[in-house]
Amino acid sequence: MATIELKTLSNGKYQQPTRLFINNEFIEGVDKKSFKVINPATEKVICSVAKATEKDVDVAVAAARKAFKGEWRKVTPEARGKLLVKLSELMEANLDQLAAIESLDNGKAISMAKGDVAAMVSCLRYYSSWSDKIEGKTIDTFTYTL
Structure with missing residues (x-):
């Protein structure tokens, strides 16, 4: 380290x-x-x-x-979603530190880096809600509307 x-x-x-x-x-x-x-x-x-x-x-x-x-x-899809939520919560709790690291690493303004970390938190939360909805199964249907 x-x-x-x-x-x-x-x-x-x-x-x-x-x-x-x-x-x-x-x-x-x-x-x-x-x-x-x-x-x-x-x-x-x-x-x-x-x-x-x-x-x-x-x-x-x-x-x-x-x-x-x-x-x-x-691990069930529901449990995987909960893990993504937990990760997003950890990132949010450490937003200042993650943004400082990102800012130092690429020279970005700290305010922009905070926005990037916040966007990642939102992305993880979004995908956590999908983890138990996409199971690789489909239902063959044919719909016809007049």
């Missing part, structure tokens, strides 16, 4: 994970490659983060397939 200064936060410090998040844990990439994240406003290095290679994508896809065939498959 890297300690990053976020001047818009009250404590000013944030611990940024810098590894790949695969199979519910932060891991170093297979090839142990990394790249520098540059602050576009100052052109200074913010931190170095793990760089995903094709091998890492293969590891992530295998982990996703395993999860899909395992316990995740048994």
Whole structure:
């Protein structure tokens, strides 16, 4: 993890994970490659983060397939929707921090970054309401109106 200064936060410090998040844990990439994240406003290095290679994508896809065939498959659509709601609530509760990170990462004004995070919260809430409505089933009907 890297300690990053976020001047818009009250404590000013944030611990940024810098590894790949695969199979519910932060891991170093297979090839142990990394790249520098540059602050576009100052052109200074913010931190170095793990760089995903094709091998890492293969590891992530295998982990996703395993999860899909395992316990995740048994999670009901309603429960999945509740998880999306929980994620949206966590994002909303941490909106200032997420916006500060987004602003630092891409040089966007903090007010615009807050709008982006708020839009993501809304998007997650929207899709959470669909999780128990789309089940891959269709009813063949033919309707004719005079």
